[in-house]
Amino acid sequence: MYSKCGKIDIARKVFDGMDRRDIVSCNAMIDGYGIHGLGKEALLLFNKMKGVGLEPDAVxxxxxxxxxxxxxxxxxxxxxxxxMIQGPNIVPKMDHYICMVDLLGRSGLLDEACKFIDEMPFEPDVHVWGALLAACRIYKNVALGEEVSKKIQMLEPEGTGNFVLLSNMYSTVSRWDDAANVRIMQRDQGFKKSAGCSWVEINGITHAFFGGDRSHPQSEQINKIIDELLVEMTR
Incomplete structure (x- = not known):
């Protein structure tokens, strides 16, 4: 919670103050470092974790x-x-390959990312291609991005994320007409970008919240508390 709210120092204090640290708490702390771009700190914690005999898992x-x-x-x-792949205990899954494509793509190694995808032991899914498409937008590789977009469209013809990424890529290189055409195509095919949604369970009752939604009977009180939390977080 503290990590996701930007309080990584407090998260570490809570972690260090735990009587017993298990793989779950270590994973949460490593993930927190990752969220804030503190990769070296995440690696240091991983090495310390191994040093005390905690075995890493797939997460x-x-x-x-x-x-x-x-x-x-x-x-x-x-x-x-x-x-990981050379160890005896963990079989890499799709999520691990997605992370690797994202790693290579974010670093501009698009050709290497393509080679990595070609050598995967199973067929890449839309999330693998989506990570590569996002990298194509960052590094303005429109030709590759268009190829990747077609693959996503074949795998998930009713998905909206592909349209958004493709349109954003065209906008990045100032191809405004192409970006507009993608949006028109999305509209004509009846696709809409889904609103963000969060859930919370209180006393056995699940409450759903959508972006910009004020239909909840306690929306006024909820937004007031959120405003107070935002003020507290910025102190």
Whole structure:
């Protein structure tokens, strides 16, 4: 919670104050470092974790690879991935490959990311291609981005994320007509970008909240508390 609210120092104090640290708490702390681009700190914690005999699990490597991705630690990310696949306990899953494509893509290694995808032991899903498409937008590789977009469209013809990424890529290179045409195509095919949604369970009752939604009977009180929390977080 503290990590996601931007209070990484407090999160570490809570972590250090725990009587017993298990793999779940370590993963949460590593993930927190990754969220804030503190990849080296995440790696230090990983090494300390191994030093006290805690064995990493599949989630640990997802958190670590994501941390490397957000910190530009390409070499370290590759080493972690190789360490994982050579070990006896963890079989890499799609999420691990997505993290690696994201790592390579964010660092501008688009050709290497394509080669990595080609060598995957199973067929890449829309999330793998989506990570590559996002990198194409960042590095303005429109030709590759268009190819990737077609693959996503074939795998998920009713998805909206592909339209958004493709339109944003065209906008990045000032191809405004192409960006507008993608939006028109999205509209004509009846697709809408889904509103963000969050859930919380209180006393066994699940409450759903959508972006900009004020239909909840306690929306006024909820927004007041959110405003108070935002003030507290910025102190």
């Amino acid at each position: 640990t490597f997802i958190c670590l690879l994501s941390s490397c991705s957000h910190s530009g630690l390409v070499t370290e990310g590759k080493q972690l991935f190789n360490y």
